[in-house]
Amino acid sequence: MTSRRSLGALVLIALAATACSAGQNTETDKERTTPYVASASIGSVAVHAVRVVVVDVPSSSSPQAYLTASIINSGSQPDALTSATVSGSAVSAVGSSAPDFTLPPRQIVQIGDPDLGFTGTALGIGALQNPLTPGTTTTVTFTFQSAGTVSVDAPVIASTQVGSTASAAPIATVG
Numbered sequence: 001m002t003s004r005r006s007l008g009a010l011v012l013i014a015l016a017a018t019a020c021s022a023g024q025n026t027e028t029d030k031e032r033t034t035p036y037v038a039s040a041s042i043g044s045v046a047v048h049a050v051r052v053v054v055v056d057v058p059s060s061s062s063p064q065a066y067l068t069a070s071i072i073n074s075g076s077q078p079d080a081l082t083s084a085t086v087s088g089s090a091v092s093a094v095g096s097s098a099p100d101f102t103l104p105p106r107q108i109v110q111i112g113d114p115d116l117g118f119t120g121t122a123l124g125i126g127a128l129q130n131p132l133t134p135g136t137t138t139t140v141t142f143t144f145q146s147a148g149t150v151s152v153d154a155p156v157i158a159s160t161q162v163g164s165t166a167s168a169a170p171i172a173t174v175g
Helices: 002-019
Strands: 038-042 045-054 065-073 079-086 089-093 107-111 123-125 137-144 148-158
Touching (some): 038 137, 065 079, 065 137
Parallel strands (some): 045 148
Antiparallel strands (some): 038 045, 045 065, 065 123, 079 089, 079 137, 089 123, 137 148
């Protein structure tokens, strides 16, 4: 009877020791790159996911790049984006009608790239003294009517990188 108990205890100890997989080669222990996401806040306004997206083939009449971001006004009063600059150069509204830069209270305003199918507010970046190079960062400054001015170092990416975390190759799907 004691040999059965001893055998049972040994089996339980062996299972407990091998079941946890807490060794040095666990899948969750591997380092992975985290995509850089530029964010900043001032007062009740927060700017998230700020990126400068370089146009693949710019023309003389189109912007060199677009500024993309999510702007959140967490305050109880509306605010407005009065200006934005990239590397010290002003950005301008793009499209047939001037977009509304009012930031309603407790809402998110998206700024996107129309070349990638975005139909909302778009801010184009014109001629800069130094060309934008994907893989670098550049200073982006936002000025709000009530909240004030905030700057952030935003990543410069190619339009082919939009939607990618750039940390792994996309998985091919079939069907």
